[in-house]
Amino acid sequence: xxxxxxxxxxxxxxxxxxxxxxxxxxxxxxxxxxxxxxxxxxxxxxxxxxxxxxxxxxxxxxxxxxxxxxxxxxxxxxxxxxxxxxxxxxxxxxxxxxxxxxxxxxxxxxxxxxxxxxxxxxxxxxxxxxxxxxxxxxxxxxxxxxxxxxxxxxxxxxxxxxxxxxxxxxxxxxxxxxxxxxxxxxxxxxxxxxxxxxxxxxxxxxxxxxxxxxxxxxxxxxxxxxxxxxxxxxxxxxxxxxxxxxxxxxxxxxxxxxxxxxxxxxxxxxxxxxxxxxxxxxxxxxxxxxxxxxxxxxxxxxxxxxxxxxxxxxxxxxxxxxxxxxxxxxxxxxxxxxxxxxxxxxxxxxxxxxxxxxxxxxxxxxxxxxxxxxxxxxxxxxxxx
Amino acid sequence: xxxxxxxxxxxxxxxxxxxxxxxxxxxxxxxxxxxxxxxxxxxxxxxxxxxxxxxxxxxxxxxxxxxxxxxxxxxxxxxxxxxxxxxxxxxxxxxxxxxxxxxxxxxxxxxxxxxxxxxxxxxxxxxxxxxxxxxxxxxxxxxxxxxxxxxxxxxxxxxxxxxxxxxxxxxxxxxxxxxxxxxxxxxxxxxxxxxxxxxxxxxxxxxxxxxxxxxxxxxxxxxxxxxxxxxxxxxxxxxxxxxxxxxxxxxxxxxxxxxxxxxxxxxxxxxxxxxxxxxxxxxxxxxxxxxxxxxxxxxxxxxxxxxxxxxxxxxxxxxxxxxxxxxxxxxxxxxxxxxxxxxxxxxxxxxxxxxxxxxxxxxxxxxxxxxxxxxxxxxxxxxxx
Numbered sequence: 001x002x003x004x005x006x007x008x009x010x011x012x013x014x015x016x017x018x019x020x021x022x023x024x025x026x027x028x029x030x031x032x033x034x035x036x037x038x039x040x041x042x043x044x045x046x047x048x049x050x051x052x053x054x055x056x057x058x059x060x061x062x063x064x065x066x067x068x069x070x071x072x073x074x075x076x077x078x079x080x081x082x083x084x085x086x087x088x089x090x091x092x093x094x095x096x097x098x099x100x101x102x103x104x105x106x107x108x109x110x111x112x113x114x115x116x117x118x119x120x121x122x123x124x125x126x127x128x129x130x131x132x133x134x135x136x137x138x139x140x141x142x143x144x145x146x147x148x149x150x151x152x153x154x155x156x157x158x159x160x161x162x163x164x165x166x167x168x169x170x171x172x173x174x175x176x177x178x179x180x181x182x183x184x185x186x187x188x189x190x191x192x193x194x195x196x197x198x199x200x201x202x203x204x205x206x207x208x209x210x211x212x213x214x215x216x217x218x219x220x221x222x223x224x225x226x227x228x229x230x231x232x233x234x235x236x237x238x239x240x241x242x243x244x245x246x247x248x249x250x251x252x253x254x255x256x257x258x259x260x261x262x263x264x265x266x267x268x269x270x271x272x273x274x275x276x277x278x279x280x281x282x283x284x285x286x287x288x289x290x291x292x293x294x295x296x297x298x299x300x301x302x303x304x305x306x307x308x309x310x311x312x313x314x315x316x317x318x319x320x321x322x323x324x325x326x327x328x329x330x331x332x333x334x335x336x337x338x339x340x341x342x343x344x345x346x347x348x349x350x351x352x353x354x355x356x357x358x359x360x361x362x363x364x365x366x367x368x369x370x371x372x373x374x375x376x377x378x379x380x381x382x383x384x385x
Numbered sequence: 386x387x388x389x390x391x392x393x394x395x396x397x398x399x400x401x402x403x404x405x406x407x408x409x410x411x412x413x414x415x416x417x418x419x420x421x422x423x424x425x426x427x428x429x430x431x432x433x434x435x436x437x438x439x440x441x442x443x444x445x446x447x448x449x450x451x452x453x454x455x456x457x458x459x460x461x462x463x464x465x466x467x468x469x470x471x472x473x474x475x476x477x478x479x480x481x482x483x484x485x486x487x488x489x490x491x492x493x494x495x496x497x498x499x500x501x502x503x504x505x506x507x508x509x510x511x512x513x514x515x516x517x518x519x520x521x522x523x524x525x526x527x528x529x530x531x532x533x534x535x536x537x538x539x540x541x542x543x544x545x546x547x548x549x550x551x552x553x554x555x556x557x558x559x560x561x562x563x564x565x566x567x568x569x570x571x572x573x574x575x576x577x578x579x580x581x582x583x584x585x586x587x588x589x590x591x592x593x594x595x596x597x598x599x600x601x602x603x604x605x606x607x608x609x610x611x612x613x614x615x616x617x618x619x620x621x622x623x624x625x626x627x628x629x630x631x632x633x634x635x636x637x638x639x640x641x642x643x644x645x646x647x648x649x650x651x652x653x654x655x656x657x658x659x660x661x662x663x664x665x666x667x668x669x670x671x672x673x674x675x676x677x678x679x680x681x682x683x684x685x686x687x688x689x690x691x692x693x694x695x696x697x698x699x700x701x702x703x704x705x706x707x708x709x710x711x712x713x714x715x716x717x718x719x720x721x722x723x724x725x726x727x728x729x730x731x732x733x734x735x736x737x738x739x740x741x742x743x744x745x746x747x748x749x750x751x752x753x754x755x756x757x758x759x760x761x762x763x764x765x766x767x768x769x770x
Contacts, residue, residue: 027429034426041419044412046607046656047600073458076646102629102640109643112497215432222431222650244487251720253734255487258494258742261461265607335636349638357643
């Protein structure tokens with residue numbers, strides 16, 4: 001009965017160092033983290049004053065190749081502001097994969113907008129552009145240069161692909177589709193710092209994009225995120241909006257917008273700077289681990305380790321064991337066996353359209369996402385492994 | 386012409402140590418900050434895993450005497466969730482002072498609710514309960530156990546007093562008023578950690594209340610805040626809502642609400658624990674500084690240093706020089722002179738009803754707040770002074 005699970009467990013056990021530390025994704029602090037944090041505490045610059053936020057933002061923009069990065073408290077906050085920056089309004093529909101962390105949909109909800117769920121494709125584990133195109137041809141109608149859902153009557157404003165576990169979505173056809181349907185592209189690159197699509201860092205094709213530096217991500221700031229954009233004016237406005245929209249003045253308190261208190265504290269940015277210095281090294285190690293996994297499972301019947309698409313270079317944030325349909329019913333055995341024996345694994349997120357608060361949202365056929373959900377297991381992927 | 390400003394400057398200059406550090410409120414890190422932060426970095430527990438968040442929450446609840454404290458990313462987020470916890474809905478009106486930091490109103494707006502501005506009283510610098518009572522008698526009407534604004538037709542759901550610069554509002558009449566008008570009391574205690582109303586720590590009379598630990602506050606966590614409540618069930622739900630409303634499970638991802646990603650990272654909570662250990666000492670020093678200011682200005686014609694009301698014991702977060710009406714036109718001279726000469730001072734916030742985005746919100750007569758705004762100057766109040 002549990003033969004498959006036992007065989008997989010044995011392989012994982014042989015690959016992973018025999019330590020207590022076989023969790024899904026541990027942070028790695030082997031650089032200047034201490035020095036920079038100590039500098040913050042010694043100078044008293046832990047909060048909104050201090051040089052690390054500026055420096056972290058420049059490092060992020062340089063690394064990803066965007067015109068401007070704005071550091072904020074987390075990826076969810078970044079996405080909420082990103083959607084606001086591209087004028088997502090109350091009652092607008094926003095297209096996003098159902099197979100993503102719930103924060104992608106929550107950010108849409110915070111603005112009073114409506115998540116509209118899109119299917120995934122097995123090639124990238126992310127949003128399926130071809131299937132979305134046929135769907136939009138069926139439900140979308142253009143009026144006055146805007147796209148409307150002909151069934152709900154709501155405006156469809158944006159598409160938010162998410163680069164699942166670090167694997168880039170096929171962006172070119174999405175860019176094309178957005179142009180044709182007057183939609184704005186917003187990349188949720190929360191998981192894909194260090195991942196490239198056709199040689200360009202993820203986050204460059206969205207009008208606005210976002211990153212996350214939560215504790216389980218490739219680099220961490222404790223909690224943190226960033227807004228990315230190649231539009232300098234929009235970047236400047238993002239900074240303004242995320243810092244309470246205060247008009248600069250030596251002592252006056254004037255604000256010209258309903259802004260947010262989303263600025264990343266200096267002490268968290270300090271950790272981020274130290275982490276960025278190590279990012280290339282982290283990615284090399286993570287790609288090497290992915291190769292070890294791929295090798296180990298290459299002749300395994302019924303299971304494969306997910307591999308980047310031909311157009312992608314992935315950070316392999318979380319490695320994925322993908323079960324064949326016929327073995328999917330044995331996935332729970334593996335989760336049980338590994339988690340009981342000091343190898344942390346987890347299934348995919350529950351598709352968002354299955355969560356109570358989102359079950360009545362508009363959606364297309366989601367059969368691939370529903371199938372993937374049953375077949376995905378994430379396995380330990382820390383830099384230190 | 387600038388005689389008054391010069392005289393005040395001379396007094397401030399004689400009180401304040403002749404250092405480079407005469408800013409409004411510097412953090413003070415003289416305890417275990419470094420040990421605890423180093424512990425986080427050494428163990429890799431900087432984010433959502435780790436003991437400091439739990440410990441910080443317990444320290445906060447113990448200190449303030451509430452049943453439950455929930456640590457979050459900042460005071461604004463805390464207030465947004467607090468208002469949600471007491472069922473503030475879209476289109477509801479929420480009564481709050483116009484003389485407060487813009488975040489108080491922003492938190493209301495995030496929920497799609499409407500700030501409704503209330504006047505202040507000179508005795509506390511905060512919301513005037515008596516004036517609010519007469520106003521509600523005029524505009525409020527009770528239907529089905531709820532209060533409605535008879536002019537706008539909107540439900541009035543809550544009152545949010547803010548304890549200005551640490552000075553407690555007169556809460557008892559507010560509690561009474563809330564009972565009579567079926568309103569929920571939510572205390573914005575962002576500035577009043579360590580301040581007591583009739584022997585009880587601020588935040589105890591609100592159904593839900595909030596604190597802030599921004600870099601300029603009495604204690605800081607870099608950025609941070611907390612939700613306080615004496616209702617254990619509500620406290621538990623606050624924790625759930627601020628941590629993405631995930632249902633606890635070893636590996637499954639199920640969420641039962643549109644939650645928030647507002648959890649305070651462990652590394653920020655670590656700083657908070659170290660700061661809490663020093664809080665009593667901080668408050669003693671701040672109260673001693675307030676006395677020195679009061680002594681120095683006690684015979685000064687036309688200016689007084691603001692003193693706590695008889696029912697209050699204040700943390701004196703930011704000391705206040707209050708100009709007499711007739712000298713208010715000389716306040717700008719003082720701001721200019723001090724800020725040009727290494728003594729940081731600032732005026733009150735611009736009353737929120739004067740900001741573009743809130744100018745059309747409902748409001749009562751705001752003449753006291755408008756007068757106070759012209760007469761307040763905050764002066765350096767750091768623990769180290």
